[in-house]
Amino acid sequence: MNYFPEIKELPPDPLFGLKARYTKDSRSDKVDLGIGAYRDNNGKPWILPAVKLAEKKLINDDSYNHEYLPIEGYKDFVVNAGKIIIGEESVAIKEDRIVSQQSLSGTGALHLVGKFLKDFYHNKTAKIYLSKPTWANHNQIFTSLGFEVDNYPYWDNDNKSLDLQGFLKAIEDAPQGSIFLLHACAHNPTGLDPTEDQWLQILNKLSEKDHLPLFDSAYQGFASGNLEKDSFSIRTAVDKKIFKAPILICQSFAKNCGMYGERVGAVHVIPSETNEKLNNAIASQLKKIIRSEISNPPAYGAKIVATILNDKELFNQWQEDLTTMSSRINKMRLKLRELLINLQTPGTWDHIVNQTGMFSFTGLNPDMVKRLEEKHGIYMVGSGRASVAGLNDGNVEKVANAFDEVVRFYAKSKL
Amino acid sequence: MLRRNIKSTRSFSITASLGKWTEIPLAPPDKILGISEAYNKDSNNKKINLGVGAYRDNFGKPIIFPSVKKAEVLLLEKETEKEYTPIIGSKNFQNLVKNFIFNNSGKDPNGEKLINEGRIVTSQTISGTGSLRVIADFFNRFYSSKKIIVPKPTWANHIAVLKDAGLEPSFYEYYNTSINGLDYEKLIESIKSVDNETIILLHACCHNPTGMDLTNEQWDEVLNIIIEKNLYPMVDMAYQGFSSGDPYKDIEVIRKLNKLVVDGKIKSYSLCQSFAKNMGLYGERTGSISIITESAEQSQSIESQLKKLIRPMYSSPPIHGSKIVETIFSNEELLNQWLTELNEVVGRLNTVRTKLFEKLDGSIYNWDHLNKQRGMFIYTGLSQEQVIKLRNEYSVYATEDGRFSISGVNDDNVDYLADAMNKVIKESK
Numbered sequence: 001m002n003y004f005p006e007i008k009e010l011p012p013d014p015l016f017g018l019k020a021r022y023t024k025d026s027r028s029d030k031v032d033l034g035i036g037a038y039r040d041n042n043g044k045p046w047i048l049p050a051v052k053l054a055e056k057k058l059i060n061d062d063s064y065n066h067e068y069l070p071i072e073g074y075k076d077f078v079v080n081a082g083k084i085i086i087g088e089e090s091v092a093i094k095e096d097r098i099v100s101q102q103s104l105s106g107t108g109a110l111h112l113v114g115k116f117l118k119d120f121y122h123n124k125t126a127k128i129y130l131s132k133p134t135w136a137n138h139n140q141i142f143t144s145l146g147f148e149v150d151n152y153p154y155w156d157n158d159n160k161s162l163d164l165q166g167f168l169k170a171i172e173d174a175p176q177g178s179i180f181l182l183h184a185c186a187h188n189p190t191g192l193d194p195t196e197d198q199w200l201q202i203l204n205k206l207s208e209k210d211h212l213p214l215f216d217s218a219y220q221g222f223a224s225g226n227l228e229k230d231s232f233s234i235r236t237a238v239d240k241k242i243f244k245a246p247i248l249i250c251q252s253f254a255k256n257c258g259m260y261g262e263r264v265g266a267v268h269v270i271p272s273e274t275n276e277k278l279n280n281a282i283a284s285q286l287k288k289i290i291r292s293e294i295s296n297p298p299a300y301g302a303k304i305v306a307t308i309l310n311d312k313e314l315f316n317q318w319q320e321d322l323t324t325m326s327s328r329i330n331k332m333r334l335k336l337r338e339l340l341i342n343l344q345t346p347g348t349w350d351h352i353v354n355q356t357g358m359f360s361f362t363g364l365n366p367d368m369v370k371r372l373e374e375k376h377g378i379y380m381v382g383s384g385r386a387s388v389a390g391l392n393d394g395n396v397e398k399v400a401n402a403f404d405e406v407v408r409f410y411a412k413s414k415l
Numbered sequence: 416m417l418r419r420n421i422k423s424t425r426s427f428s429i430t431a432s433l434g435k436w437t438e439i440p441l442a443p444p445d446k447i448l449g450i451s452e453a454y455n456k457d458s459n460n461k462k463i464n465l466g467v468g469a470y471r472d473n474f475g476k477p478i479i480f481p482s483v484k485k486a487e488v489l490l491l492e493k494e495t496e497k498e499y500t501p502i503i504g505s506k507n508f509q510n511l512v513k514n515f516i517f518n519n520s521g522k523d524p525n526g527e528k529l530i531n532e533g534r535i536v537t538s539q540t541i542s543g544t545g546s547l548r549v550i551a552d553f554f555n556r557f558y559s560s561k562k563i564i565v566p567k568p569t570w571a572n573h574i575a576v577l578k579d580a581g582l583e584p585s586f587y588e589y590y591n592t593s594i595n596g597l598d599y600e601k602l603i604e605s606i607k608s609v610d611n612e613t614i615i616l617l618h619a620c621c622h623n624p625t626g627m628d629l630t631n632e633q634w635d636e637v638l639n640i641i642i643e644k645n646l647y648p649m650v651d652m653a654y655q656g657f658s659s660g661d662p663y664k665d666i667e668v669i670r671k672l673n674k675l676v677v678d679g680k681i682k683s684y685s686l687c688q689s690f691a692k693n694m695g696l697y698g699e700r701t702g703s704i705s706i707i708t709e710s711a712e713q714s715q716s717i718e719s720q721l722k723k724l725i726r727p728m729y730s731s732p733p734i735h736g737s738k739i740v741e742t743i744f745s746n747e748e749l750l751n752q753w754l755t756e757l758n759e760v761v762g763r764l765n766t767v768r769t770k771l772f773e774k775l776d777g778s779i780y781n782w783d784h785l786n787k788q789r790g791m792f793i794y795t796g797l798s799q800e801q802v803i804k805l806r807n808e809y810s811v812y813a814t815e816d817g818r819f820s821i822s823g824v825n826d827d828n829v830d831y832l833a834d835a836m837n838k839v840i841k842e843s844k
Contacts (some may be wrong), residue, residue: 002709003558003647003682003683003709004557004558004560004713004717005559006557006718007557007716007717007720008716009715009716009719010716010719010720010722010723012719012722013502013723013726016501016722017501037498037499043695043742044495044496045495045496045498046496047494047495049496051497052491054798056491059484059487059488059491063477064479065477065479065698066477066479066695066696066697066698066699066736067469067477067697067698068467068469068697068698069698071445078754086513104541104728104729104733105729105730106730107726107727107728107729107730108728108730110728111727111728111729120439122436122438127748128594137726137727137730138768140726140727141727144727144728145727194426227751232485234439243821254499257496259497260498260499260501261497261498261499261727261731261733261734262497262733262734262735263730263731263732263733263734277441278439280441280721281439281440281441282439283440284441284443284444285439285440285442285443287445288442290571291445291544291575292544292548292572292575292576292578292579293541293545293576293579293728294541294542294545294548294700294729295541295542295543295545295700296698296700297700298541298698298699298700298735299698299699299700300698300699300731300733300735300736301733301735322820325563343722406779
């Protein structure tokens with residue numbers, strides 16, 4: 001008998017598959033613009049100085065150990081993580097309207113929130129609306145939990161800008177009480193965020209229709225270098241008190257602390273009314289899910305982040321580190337655009353500098369991306385998303401020339 | 416339609432909007448971790464926590480294995496990145512787990528053969544619970560039966576984890592509290608009575624909570640029934656090393672299973688494993704699953720499906736614990752140090768076990784089972800009432816099934832504990 005008769009081999013996950021192909025490539029000047037992890041100007045991974053200092057402080061502390069964390073996570077971490085995202089002075093904190101649970105970084109947070117919504121959201125038929133396009137994993141996180149997933153327009157490819165009208169219309173047309181997943185900042189993959197005014201329109205429209213806003217915050221501080229600025233959308237939604245539905249936040253410290261593999265994140269649930277009993281019920285149900293999936297969350301990364309958030313000097317160092325990362329990326333955006341303009345590459349390239357965060361949605365099509373990989377050894381996702389962090393002074397010219405070559409190649413074949 | 420919807424939105428009062436969420440009932444606190452919370456609140460300075468299964472030294476303090484600490488210091492010096500690992504963990508971690516457990520570090524030719532033939536798929540997981548969750552989810556998707564039997568009693572979280580993943584757990588007989596021993600006849604009988612192809616969960620060693628393991632001969636007989644009935648063995652190994660003090664000796668059942676696979680008597684089995692206890696990496700959540708497959712080709716398919724399952728749950732596993740494990744295994748000196756330290760830890764548990772046995776009054780209660788039990792726990796046989804009495808009157812905290820985590824006992828509190836236990840037993844006679 002065959003124990004697993006129906007099992008079939010699946011193609012690799014696109015992002016992890018891309019990384020595998022890159023690793024195998026023997027060309028010495030290959031460039032990885034695929035997976036979203038920061039690289040320094042030498043193309044090397046970077047452990048933030050604030051993190052290194054925190055690690056040193058942590059493991060030399062007498063009270064350091066490897067005991068189990070409580071199911072809800074490391075208290076110093078979850079509480080301060082909440083303050084970082086909605087602001088220390090937030091009305092939700094003053095009114096005791098925040099329930100926090102540590103999670104396995106961003107994916108774990110989204111999975112947890114999805115499962116919680118599946119069990120307890122009043123609208124049992126609610127669909128989850130994702131931006132089009134969105135992070136490759138979003139869709140399966142929710143479909144694997146049994147949700148029906150739909151899209152809202154976001155990226156206007158013709159104008160390389162936000163399709164605000166399409167977005168607002170989708171909010172209007174969605175059945176009341178739907179769930180909208182919003183990228184808090186540094187939209188993945190387009191790097192394009194609504195302006196503050198556009199956010200106000202979006203949030204107002206969402207609240208009018210009594211939709212539930214679910215924020216995915218993966219890049220706070222990484223986008224602009226400023227924690228407050230990068231949480232504008234979330235803080236506005238909380239402070240304006242326009243939502244009757246609870247506000248849900250999925251928070252990750254993978255990018256802004258460079259703690260990718262440590263899996264540090266949190267879920268924050270912000271009900272619209274103060275109700276201690278409700279808070280306790282929410283907390284207990286989140287814990288129940290965690291207990292049956294992982295028992296309790298991993299300690300080390302959470303302790304590092306807590307150490308940074310609790311120590312003024314380390315916190316300042318972290319601010320500096322955020323600026324280091326975001327300004328280097330911005331420099332590369334400017335450089336790439338400048339080179340493409342100098343090369344007179346067909347098309348407009350302003351969007352590269354208007355976008356923010358780790359990525360640029362270049363507008364290159366799948367054929368061009370394929371040619372970049374095969375002919376030039378430059379690896380990026382088929383959608384045309386380039387991780388700008390993969391650019392540096394040593395390779396940006398090669399990349400610009402290669403962009404130029406593939407764009408002209410396909411422009412020519414069209415004629 | 417649209418108009419009506421909008422109208423009903425407006426009619427939502429504050430209470431109605433709260434009503435959306437007040438249907439959320441308060442979930443009961445977790446039994447084991449709830450005990451720690453109660454313990455922490457107790458102001459009695461003689462209080463003893465025998466609840467959570469984490470090691471304490473003779474001063475009642477948590478420890479970091481010195482070998483682990485050394486590995487961390489090395490990491491602090493040498494680590495240059497904190498990138499994501501692949502979805503199922505680093506290749507290095509997978510390979511060392513395979514070699515350590517299935518090849519028994521070069522001592523199991525059957526396991527070695529399975530590794531070389533590409534018939535073992537290993538994935539790093541979120542320690543033991545995460546490993547059970549993933550494997551159960553995998554079986555729910557791809558195995559012919561959803562039925563899984565677990566020993567009665569078993570670890571408090573097993574049922575919740577298995578159910579949550581969509582399996583249908585039920586019990587097989589294991590232990591008889593009235594004799595404080597294995598109920599072997601009933602065990603055999605109950606395994607024989609389940610449907611063919613049922614999954615059977617086996618505790619590799621240091622059965623949790625009873626501490627009572629099968630003998631070599633008993634394992635053989637159970638495995639024969641597994642072959643006859645075509646049951647699927649799923650091994651849970653949370654305490655490798657805690658039975659004998661030597662992790663290489665505590666995996667007799669793995670060796671037996673490897674041989675059965677190589678001999679063609681069974682085709683597949685699975686292992687859930689963690690370094691939580693034997694390296695003291697509890698909170699770092701470091702463990703793995705392995706599936707022994709029928710062919711290298713099937714391994715590929717299974718691996719790809721595991722990735723598909725894990726990616727939307729948490730993307731990739733946490734690295735700190737697995738890097739510690741990798742560091743220790745890549746350095747022979749550290750590895751030997753760890754093995755020595757593990758042996759000392761288990762040695763202390765056995766010493767305390769003996770001390771407690773000596774101080775307990777054998778004339779009012781037969782405590783012989785204490786010396787047969789292995790691992791981190793003693794399964795006292797005390798009733799729920801007696802456990803509650805110990806808690807309320809003596810500030811001795813344990814789970815209500817009478818399981819005591821032996822590492823909570825030390826030179827300073829063993830007299831107090833034995834005295835309390837003797838009193839509670841006397842009073843209930």
